Amino acid sequence: MEYVASLAFAKEKDQQDPLNKFREHFYFPQRNGKDAIYLCGNSLGLQPKNVKAAIEQELTDWQQCAVEGYWAAKNPWLYYQQYCSKPLGAILGASQQELTVMNTLTVNLHLMMLSFYRPNKQRFKVLMEAGAFPSDQYAVETQVKFHGFDPESAIIEVSPRPGEHLIRLEDILEIITKESDSLALVLFGGINYYTGQFFDIPAITAAAHKAGAYAGFDLAHVAGNIPVELHNWEVDFAVWCSYKYLNGGPGAVGGAFVHEKHASNRDFVRLGGWWGNEESARFKMEKGFVPKKEAEGWQQSTAQVFNMVSLKASLELFEAAGIGALRSKSEGVTNYLEFLLQQLNGINFQIITPKNCNERGAQLSLLFLDKGKEIHQRMTDAGIIVDWREPGVIRVSPAPLYNSYQDVFHFYEIIANIASNA
Template sequence: MIFENTLTFAQQQDSQDILADYRQKFYHPVIKGKEVLYFTGNSLGLQPKAAKEYVNAELDDWARWGVEGHFHATNPWVSYHEILTPASAMIVGAKESEVVCMNSLTTNLHLLFVSFYRPTQQRFKIISEAKMFPSDRYLLETQVQHHGFKPEDAIIEVAPRKGEHLIREEDILAAITEHGDELALVFFGGVNYFTGQLFDMKKLTDAAHQVGAIAGFDLAHAAGNVPLNLHDWNVDFAAWCTYKYLNGSAGNVGAIFVHERHGENTELQRFGGWWGHNKERRFLMENHFEPMKGAEGWQLSNAPVMGMAILRSSLDIFQAVGMEKLRAKSIKLTAYLEFVFNQVVEKFSDINLEIITPEAPEERGCQLSVKLVGIDKSFFQALTEAGVIADFREPDVIRLAPTPLYNSFEDVYRFGQTLSHLLETWK
């Protein structure tokens, strides 16, 4: 498609966008009396307008029923998490038995590592990407230490080659082969938070399995962003948060995936809690833990219903739209942002702003990471003051996420106009 950096073109694309009406289902922040251009769905998604209605319904049932709401609320709380399962399974390409919403992201990963990182003196190494999200790196460091290993011996980080920003797939595969006999786990972020690089999770999973290792993923920046097919890819386990692309509200409940071949194995080591216990006998208050089959067997505590109600208001939208339509718009909208950005920046040869996210649509989601070269963080602060809400990651990257559910082509065009004005005054 031939793009044009004009308001007429952007508005024409919006008029043809079959998802355009969904923009009105979200609140758009107004700061200093002006609606901002919000490109931070990769950090915190916008609030669905229906969220208040969904939460109020549970508050009303709490007022009406008290503790009996667990069984008599319109959506009984004892099984509330099950309402979120169909949409969650659709989003990550899983069977419903393989998915459950619970806890929070890093908590869930630690719980999954209990089951899937079982190192021996021979097999103890973990291969991951360099420049992981810090919480994941802390997870790996403390997990290997917990098992008596040194991080410098156990954690193998695959980094971009010198002078490059992205990790080459062949370098990951080579590392898996090189350390195969000692490898316990391959663990990557499905989409790297810093560069926006989308990894080939099926290929990494296959490579891990070929050397006898487990494959797991942090999908914080992938779930709700890119199509996933975890079951068919044979991924062993995964976890994700719900407050980024899934618009679940700040710090809300996370979710996990456990492949059915593991979920059916109730002998698999795990930490127990009463919500993961056989639900037919849960309230008999027995002493022996009998895990449920499927991902639900990793639950610990009963559902945080109010937070889940907020998440439900967004997942209902995802279920109505489907990932195929979201991905189609995402590819087009991200490409338009890339086009507008490059058109603006090429006029300013003395200022170097470089997109470090892969150019190929199949290697990225709806995020573009822009490296500041010769410009400090004050440029990002000026962008914020001008009404563009993006985010900054040290030492020098601005991340922009044109989210297909609520961002428009006109948003992208107006971003280009704002960027152009700032660069003119910056000179």
């Protein structure tokens, strides 16, 4: 497509966009008496306007039903997690039996690793990307120690080649093959939070399985951003948060995927909790954990209604928009952002996110070689909300459910002005 660096072009693209109407379903922070240019959905999604009524409904049911709300509320609380797992199926390419929402991301990662990381003297190593989000690094480090192994020898990190910012797929696959006798688990972020690189999940999964290892993924920056096919790709497990692209609210409930070949196996090792117990026996209050034959068999405690309600409301918008249409728009808006950034002069930065649309989502990471923090502050002062990540990246993320081509163009106008006055 031929892009044009003009407001008229951006307006025309927005008028042609069938998803542009969804913008009106979100609240934007106010800066200088008008909507902020919010390009930070990769960190925290905006609040959908239907959230308030959704919370009030649960408050009303709590007020009027009390404990009977578990079966008599408008949305009976006994099944609340399923109101979220059902629409997530289309987004993540999984059956409802393979999905559940529960806890938070790192808690779920620990629970999954207790099931899928069962090292022995021969197979004890974990392969992950260098520069993974710190929480993942901490989880893997402490799990390895928990099992009595030394992180220095048990954790293998794949790094970019010298002088490069991205990790090459062939390097990942080569290490998996090389370590095939000692590898217990391959654990990658679906998208690296810093560079925005989307990894080849099916290729990594297939290589892990060929080596005799499990394959798991942290989809914090993937869920609601890029449609995936977790079941068909035979991923063993995945975890994610819902406060980024899924707009579930700060600290919102996390989610987990367990492939049906594991989820349906009641003998597959896991920690038990009464919400993961077989429903027909749950209220008998008897000894003996009998897990559900699905991902919900990993649940621990009662569904966190007020920590799920905002996600439930947001997912109604995802269902109406369709993840395929959102992905198509995301590619268009992100490509336009890249085009505009290439028109800039007088400012020293490099886009380190892959150029190939199939290797990135709705994020471009701008590596500033100098004055990065100063430029970020000037963006903030001008009404732009993006985030800074040490040691030198400003991440810019046009979320397709509520961002527009005009948002991207106004961002470009402001940063061009900053460049001209640098």
